[in-house]
Amino acid sequence: DTGVSQDPRHKITKRGQNVTFRCDPISEHNRLYWYRQTLGQGPEFLTYFQNEAQLEKSRLLSDRFSAERPKGSFSTLEIQRTEQGDSAMYLCASRYTYNEQFFGPGTRLTVL
Amino acid sequence: AQKITQTQPGMFVQEKEAVTLDCTYDTSDPSYGLFWYKQPSSGEMIFLIYQGSYDQQNATEGRYSLNFQKARKSANLVISASQLGDSAMYFCAMREGDDMRFGAGTRLTVKP
Numbered sequence: 409d410t411g412v413s414q415d416p417r418h419k420i421t422k423r424g425q426n427v428t429f430r431c432d433p434i435s436e437h438n439r440l441y442w443y444r445q446t447l448g449q450g451p452e453f454l455t456y457f458q459n460e461a462q463l464e465k466s467r468l469l470s471d472r473f474s475a476e477r478p479k480g481s482f483s484t485l486e487i488q489r490t491e492q493g494d495s496a497m498y499l500c501a502s503r504y505t506y507n508e509q510f511f512g513p514g515t516r517l518t519v520l
Numbered sequence: 521a522q523k524i525t526q527t528q529p530g531m532f533v534q535e536k537e538a539v540t541l542d543c544t545y546d547t548s549d550p551s552y553g554l555f556w557y558k559q560p561s562s563g564e565m566i567f568l569i570y571q572g573s574y575d576q577q578n579a580t581e582g583r584y585s586l587n588f589q590k591a592r593k594s595a596n597l598v599i600s601a602s603q604l605g606d607s608a609m610y611f612c613a614m615r616e617g618d619d620m621r622f623g624a625g626t627r628l629t630v631k632p
Binding site: 441448450497509510513 | 553562567623625
């Protein structure tokens with residue numbers, strides 16, 4: 409499969425726990441994006457990478473959130489001390505050219 | 521300020537008929553891209569169609585076409601010959617540089 413993949417697809421955690429999500433972009437894509445989507449809303453931008461460099465972070469990304477893309481390949485998004493308000497779908501997307509952006513299946517996080 | 525506006529929270533269409541989903545956008549950048557995505561209940565964002573701001577002709581992809589009216593800043597999606605499988609959320613998005621913003625979406629229901 410040559411699409412964007414995300415792992416895990418679902419995560420249930422207790423408030424206060426740390427969680428980490430992984431995204432594997434399409435192999436030749438140098439740009440990788442993270443979005444958060446809550447019920448009934450469109451995706452909201454969190455952060456993006458060009459190769460291994462994190463170039464932009466949204467104000468939505470509090471200091472409990474951190475993202476990495478070592479070696480410019482896969483990326484991880486970690487949420488520390490999760491809160492119930494973090495419950496959402498976390499989407500990863502990647503692209504190479506301007507006129508495309510392909511999304512992964514998402515990780516649905518539920519914080520109890 | 522809201523950059524992408526989708527004014528139709530929900531739309532209904534009879535199977536085999538055409539439907540238009542509205543999208544207006546706001547930008548002062550002469551170079552931008554417009555995208556439509558479909559999100560079925562499974563949650564994955566599926567890329568449908570792209571229109572560049574300098575493209576002279578409306579984009580088409582199979583049963584999808586984008587009615588691009590630059591002066592009005594609108595980029596409506598037209599789905600011809602609706603099928604039951606078209607029932608989903610539809611999101612309009614705009615790219616300026618590396619930034620992509622999404623509208624709130626329109627839920628389309630195709631009736632048999």
